[in-house]
Amino acid sequence: MKTLYLKLEQKKQVSGKKALLGDIAQLECADGALKNRLQAIHVASFSGAKRQRKILTVTDIIGMIHQIDPSVSITPIGETDVIVEYLPEKTPSKAWEWAKVALVCVISFFGAAFTIITFNNDVSAGSVFEQLYTSFTGKVSGNITVLEVTYSIGLAIGILCFFNHFSGHRLTTDPTPIEVEMEQYEYDVNKSLISYDSRKGSGNDTQADNSGSDRT
Numbered sequence: 001m002k003t004l005y006l007k008l009e010q011k012k013q014v015s016g017k018k019a020l021l022g023d024i025a026q027l028e029c030a031d032g033a034l035k036n037r038l039q040a041i042h043v044a045s046f047s048g049a050k051r052q053r054k055i056l057t058v059t060d061i062i063g064m065i066h067q068i069d070p071s072v073s074i075t076p077i078g079e080t081d082v083i084v085e086y087l088p089e090k091t092p093s094k095a096w097e098w099a100k101v102a103l104v105c106v107i108s109f110f111g112a113a114f115t116i117i118t119f120n121n122d123v124s125a126g127s128v129f130e131q132l133y134t135s136f137t138g139k140v141s142g143n144i145t146v147l148e149v150t151y152s153i154g155l156a157i158g159i160l161c162f163f164n165h166f167s168g169h170r171l172t173t174d175p176t177p178i179e180v181e182m183e184q185y186e187y188d189v190n191k192s193l194i195s196y197d198s199r200k201g202s203g204n205d206t207q208a209d210n211s212g213s214d215r216t
Helices: 032-039 058-068 094-122 125-137 146-163 177-200
Strands: 003-008 011-014 018-020 025-029 042-045 052-057 073-078 081-086
Touching: 003 032, 003 058, 025 032, 032 058, 042 052, 042 058, 052 058, 052 177, 058 073, 081 177, 094 125, 125 146, 146 177
Parallel strands: 003 073, 011 081
Antiparallel strands: 003 025, 018 042, 052 081
């Protein structure tokens, strides 16, 4: 008996309107010809030029494989459901991409600046610096002293070290805290989509809109 190992991920993105099994799953089989034949199985279709998604279960895929070869013994590994997301190929506008980057930078800069300023005012950091400067030097501090300068530099270095990312460069190979949070957020969203689709019990081969999903 031929054994096939089938690995699904939680979500796979495709750009073609016809998704094949090889596009959404990893297959491993000692019979190379059978593996190639199974990878070409048509598992989902999309229409239109909008972003769409469909949800397939491992049982759906096993059924498709058995239609090709009922004698195959399938060992599923990985996820039990996969979200197939259709992203039509589009040529992005460079002006629009730069505008979005600029907008995010402005919001992040002023948002972070406002947060730091309100925190320093809340804990009276200015008064603390004045008292420390007077205690160590015996003089009344002016507007800007070495304490404010070193605090500002240290704050910037601390932010860079914490987020482990600056201008495309990393201090270490570990994922940044933002990447970890985004990964967890995407995982929760995908689980919610799968759970919602299971409760909805939608029919087969129904076209999805931008905010919904279908099970094929």
